[in-house]
Amino acid sequence: xxxxxxxxxxxxxxxxxxxxxxxxxxxxxxxxxxxxxxxxxxxxxxxxxxxxxxxxxxxxxxxxxxxxxxxxxxxxxxxxxxxxxxxxxxxxxxxxxxxxxxxxxxxxxxxxxxxxxxxxxxxxxxxxxxxxxxxxxxxxxxxxxxxxxxxxxxxxxxxxxxxxxxxxxxxxxxxxxxxxxxxxxxxxxxxxxxxxxxxxxxxxxxxxxxxxxxxxxxxxxxxxxxxxxxxxxxxxxxxxxxxxxxxxxxxxxxxxxxxxxxxxxxxxxxxxxxxxxxxxxxxxxxxxxxxxxxxxxxxxxxxxxxxxxxxxxxxxxxxxxxxxxxxxxxxxxxxxxxxxxxxxxxxxxxxxxxxxxxxxxxxxxxxxxxxxxxxxxxxxxxxxxxxxxxxxxxxxxxxxxxxxxxxxxxxxx
Numbered sequence: 001x002x003x004x005x006x007x008x009x010x011x012x013x014x015x016x017x018x019x020x021x022x023x024x025x026x027x028x029x030x031x032x033x034x035x036x037x038x039x040x041x042x043x044x045x046x047x048x049x050x051x052x053x054x055x056x057x058x059x060x061x062x063x064x065x066x067x068x069x070x071x072x073x074x075x076x077x078x079x080x081x082x083x084x085x086x087x088x089x090x091x092x093x094x095x096x097x098x099x100x101x102x103x104x105x106x107x108x109x110x111x112x113x114x115x116x117x118x119x120x121x122x123x124x125x126x127x128x129x130x131x132x133x134x135x136x137x138x139x140x141x142x143x144x145x146x147x148x149x150x151x152x153x154x155x156x157x158x159x160x161x162x163x164x165x166x167x168x169x170x171x172x173x174x175x176x177x178x179x180x181x182x183x184x185x186x187x188x189x190x191x192x193x194x195x196x197x198x199x200x201x202x203x204x205x206x207x208x209x210x211x212x213x214x215x216x217x218x219x220x221x222x223x224x225x226x227x228x229x230x231x232x233x234x235x236x237x238x239x240x241x242x243x244x245x246x247x248x249x250x251x252x253x254x255x256x257x258x259x260x261x262x263x264x265x266x267x268x269x270x271x272x273x274x275x276x277x278x279x280x281x282x283x284x285x286x287x288x289x290x291x292x293x294x295x296x297x298x299x300x301x302x303x304x305x306x307x308x309x310x311x312x313x314x315x316x317x318x319x320x321x322x323x324x325x326x327x328x329x330x331x332x333x334x335x336x337x338x339x340x341x342x343x344x345x346x347x348x349x350x351x352x353x354x355x356x357x358x359x360x361x362x363x364x365x366x367x368x369x370x371x372x373x374x375x376x377x378x379x380x381x382x383x384x385x386x387x388x389x390x391x392x393x394x395x396x397x398x399x400x401x402x403x404x405x406x407x408x409x410x411x412x413x
Contacts, residue, residue, distance in 0.1 A: 006075070006158060006159070006162050007073065008071075008073050008075075008076050008162075008166070009072075009073070011070075012070075012071045012072070012073055012076045012080075013166050015070055015071060015080065016071070016076065016079055016080060016083065016166055016167060017166060017167065017170065019080065019083035019084060019087065020083055020103065020166075020167045020170040020171050021170055022083075022087050023083055023086045023087060023090070023099065023101070023170075023171060024101055024170045024171055026086070026087065026090035026091070026099040027099045027100055027101040027171075028101070029099075032098050032099055032100075035096050035097070035098045036098050036239075036249055038051060038096060039051065039096070039098065039247055039249035040249045040250060040251060042346065042381060042383065043246075043248075043249055043250045043252075043324065043325075043346065044250065044251070044252065045324075045343060045344070045345075045346070045381050046381075047343070047381070048381075049410050049411060049413065050374060050377075050382040050383065050384050050406075050410040050413070051096050051246075051382070051383040051384070052095045052096050052383075052384050052403060052406045052407055052410060053095050053096055053097055053245060053246065053247075053383065053384070053385050053386070054093055054095045054385075054386040054387075054399050054402060054403050054406075055097075055241075055245075055385075055386070055387045056356075056386075056387075056389040056392055056399050057387055057388060057389050057390070058126045058389060058390045058391065059356075059389040059390070059391060059392040059399065060081075060085060062391065062392055062393075062394045062395075062396065063085075063088060063392075063396040063399070064081055064084050064085060064088065068084075069081060069084075075159075075162075079103075079163070082103075086099055088396075092396075092400055093399060093400060093403055094400075094403060094404075095403045095406075095407075097239075097247070098239050098247070098249070100238070100239045101171050101172060102171060102172050102173075102174055102239075103163055103167050103171040103172070103173050103174070104173075104174050104175075104176040105156075105159050105160045105163050105173060105174070105175050105176070106175075106176070106177040106178075107151050107152075107156045107175065107177045107232065108151070108152040108155035108156045108159060109149055109150060109151045109152065109156075109177070110149070110150050111147050111148070111149045111150075112145075112147045112148050112149075112150075113147060114144050114145060114146070114147060114188065114192060114216075114219065115143050115144045115145035116134035116135060116140070116143055116144070116192065117134060118131040118132060118133050118134055118191045118192065119131060119132040119134075126390060131191065133190070133191065133192055133193050133194035133197065134192060135192040135193045135212075138205060138208040138211075138212075141208070141211060141212065141215070144192075144212075144215055146218070146219040146222050146223070147219065147223065149179075149223070149226065149227075151230075151232070156175060160173060160175050174234075176234040177232065177234070178240070178241075179223075179227055179232070179233070180223075180270075181270070182270055182271060182272050182306075183220055183269060183270060183271050183292070183295050183296065184270075184271040184272040184273050184274075184288075184292060185213065185216045185217065185220060185273075185288075185291060185292065185295075186198075186273045186274070186275040186276055186288060187274075187275060188216055189212065189213070189216060189275070190275045192212070193212065195275060198275075198276075199278065199279060202279060202283050202286075202287055206286075206287075209287055210287070213287060213288070213291040214291065216291065217291040217292075217294060217295065220295050221294065221295060221298075224264050224295070224298060228262070228263055228264060231261060231262075233262040233263070233264070233266075233267065234262060235253070235254060235262055235266060235267065236248040236253075236267050236268050237249065237250050237251075237252075237253040237254065237266075237267075237268070240268075242268040242270060242303055242325070243268070243270045243303025243304075243305075243325045243327065243348065244270070244272060244303070244305065244306035244307075244327050244348065244350075244385075244387070245327070245348050245350065245383065245385030245387055246303070246325055246346070246348055246383055246385065248268050250268075250301065252300070252301060253266055253267065253268065253300045253301060254266030254267075254300070255300060264298040264299055264300075265298060265299065265300050266300055267299055267300060267301075268299060268300070268301050268302065268303060268324075268325075269295070269296050269298065269299030269300075269301070269302045269303070270302070270303045270304070271292045271295065271296050271302070271303075271304050271320070272304060272305050272306040272308065272327070273288045273289075273292075273308060274306050274307045274308045276288055276308070277307075277308040277309070281312050281313050281315070281316060284313055284316065285313075285316045289316050289317070289319070292320075293319070293320065293321075296320050296321065297321050299322065300322060301322050301324045301325075302320050302321070302322050302323045302324060302325075303323075303324065303325035303326075303327070303348075304317055304320055304323060304325070304326055304327065305317070305326055305327030305328075305329070305348075306327050306329065307327075307329045307330075307331070307350075307388070308327075308329060308331075309329055309331045309332040309333070310326065310327065310328070310329075310332060310337065311332050311333045311336045311337050311340070314337070314340050323345065324345060324346055325345070325346040325348050326341055326345045326346065326347060326348060327348045327350060328341075328347050328348060328349045328350065328377075329350050330350055330351060330352040330353075334349070334373055334376045334377060335376045337377075338376055338377040338379070338380050341380055341381075342379065342380060343379065343380060343381055345381065346381050346382075346383060347377055347380040347381060347382050347383070348383050348385055349373060349377060349382055349383065349384050349385065350385050350386075350387065350388070351366075351369060351370065351373070351384065351385075351386055352369075353386065353387065353388045353389045353390075355369070356386070356389055356392050356393075356398045356399065356402060357389065357390065357391050357392065357393060358393070359393065361393075361395065361398050361401070363401060363405065366402065366405060367405045367409065370384070370405060370406055370409045371409050371412075374409050374410060374413060375413075378413055384406050384410070386399070386402055386403075386406075
């Protein structure tokens with residue numbers, strides 16, 4: 001990290017402190033402790049009202065616009081955006097996400113590719129893209145390499161020290177990195193080989209596809225081993241985002257023998273396979289799940305699924321050990337998944353984000369969908385997660401109203 005990145009003006013420092021003070025005040029409210037308790041009971045599969053969480057994702061840039069940021073330094077702008085987002089969550093969104101008195105700084109690190117890398121076409125400003133996959137022939141399998149991570153300890157310490165200097169008396173600064181989102185591997189697979197090609201391969205080159213999946217499995221396991229050995233893992237039994245929606249608050253982690261060094265068994269794990277939504281459950285069971293199981297078996301609790309409907313795959317997915325949180329996407333059969341999950345798993349229900357992206361916001365329609373879905377899942381351990389929003393039509397009020405309606409319908413139960 002160069003000197004320019006760490007050179008913040010007095011005005012920038014003061015602005016960050018002002019924002020951090022507001023976050024600290026929000027985090028100290030009694031309601032935040034109530035929300036923490038709600039999540040803990042929910043994650044323990046106790047009966048609670050449905051838990052509500054809204055993360056507009058790309059829509060955040062329509063809520064906190066670049067021109068609204070007062071800082072000019074790149075790092076300061078990133079921190080300003082994060083703090084303003086917390087304030088919006090706590091003062092306007094008002095869902096069940098807990099505002100915490102922490103400010104996390106990620107390790108300054110780089111991670112290599114798998115020995116080859118796709119070439120993207122398009123994708124500017126978060127838009128759609130296609131790509132040219134590099135693994136054209138299975139003869140090139142020998143070119144694959146496990147990714148390696150290089151951590152710049154000095155730059156990490158410098159960045160953490162800067163955050164502590166500016167914010168440390170207001171928020172507790174922690175070095176904490178989320179080293180992966182998913183351990184599902186099929187995202188990597190389609191980047192390497194191509195979406196259509198892997199579907200052909202399941203029929204035309206099954207042995208070679210199994211070879212690739214075994215290599216990806218071993219590479220992910222090696223990464224987990226290295227992170228654990230290097231002491232780079234952090235607990236996620238707190239306000240850390242886990243799975244494809246939800247938070248880690250739980251008393252079930254870390255393990256009883258935990259003495260300070262974090263292991264994968266002390267963590268929530270997460271897998272999914274959205275990219276294989278177009279293949280049969282049996283092909284999923286042959287080419288995907290067997291390679292995910294050794295990875296997910298290492299974790300103390302697991303989440304599974306994202307946008308892919310799991311109702312047709314459930315007989316296989318339920319084999320995952322210590323599975324706790326199951327995604328029920330907009331394309332799932334809600335009633336069928338409610339019947340299958342019951343009170344034995346968290347039913348992580350994802351309404352369709354397109355309802356917040358249309359030219360006009362049809363509140364009556366959105367409320368009706370929420371009401372029907374909540375009634376269909378009323379005997380389950382439900383969380384309602386609005387996410388995957390690529391746009392909210394430049395109307396921040398939509399996410400605020402969605403949370404209000406979701407809470408009103410949840411409380412009617």
